[in-house]
Amino acid sequence: MTTTTTHHGRSDRxxxxxxxxxxxxxxxxxxxxxxxxxxGIMAIADDDVFVATPNYIFKFDLTSWGWIQLVLGVIAMVVxxxxxxxxxxxxxVGVGIAALLIIANFLSIPYYPVWxxxxxxxxxxxIWALCVVRREP
Numbered sequence: 001m002t003t004t005t006t007h008h009g010r011s012d013r014x015x016x017x018x019x020x021x022x023x024x025x026x027x028x029x030x031x032x033x034x035x036x037x038x039x040g041i042m043a044i045a046d047d048d049v050f051v052a053t054p055n056y057i058f059k060f061d062l063t064s065w066g067w068i069q070l071v072l073g074v075i076a077m078v079v080x081x082x083x084x085x086x087x088x089x090x091x092x093v094g095v096g097i098a099a100l101l102i103i104a105n106f107l108s109i110p111y112y113p114v115w116x117x118x119x120x121x122x123x124x125x126x127i128w129a130l131c132v133v134r135r136e137p
Contacts, residue, residue, distance in 0.1 A: 022091070025129035026083035029094060032122045036096030036101065038072025039115070065108065072101050083130075091130050096129075098123040 044068025076097050082090030102123045105116040 021129045021133045022083055022086060022127070025094060025126045026080045028122055028126050028129070029076050029083065029098065030080035031100075032101070032119055032126070033073045033080060035115075035119065036069050036073030036076065036105065038073075039112070040066045040068070040073055042066070043069060064113075068104060072097065072104055075099060091133075095127050095130050098126040102127075 043062050045066075079090050079094045079097050083094055102120050105119045105123070109116045
């Protein structure tokens with residue numbers, strides 16, 4: 001009698017790792033989107049929470065900046081829902097929205113420095129997790 005063995009080694013682990021990284025990116029994008037949503041609400045409701053910097057080159061009205069943060073946070077949460085369904089469009093849009101949010105948080109460093117740097121790091125991890133995963137068959 002002959003026995004046949006099948007090797008499920010590398011291909012199964014690669015697929016599981018790819019799914020895990022996309023799930024990781026989806027969770028991070030959702031959490032960071034919620035945080036940006038709350039930060040936008042905070043800027044719209046009460047500008048006094050933020051630090052005022054008089055000589056900042058990128059000077060914005062904090063209420064309009066709050067609306068920008070709120071809209072980008074909602075878009076990030078919608079894209080993360082698409083990432084949970086493993087949609088290719090969500091991976092592409094996820095990288096784009098994370099890049100826009102990195103720029104937005106960079107521009108808001110003088111108003112809320114520590115929080116902006118934390119969110120920049122989170123969005124950097126999202127971009128990394130979405131870019132290293134190969135396209136699923």
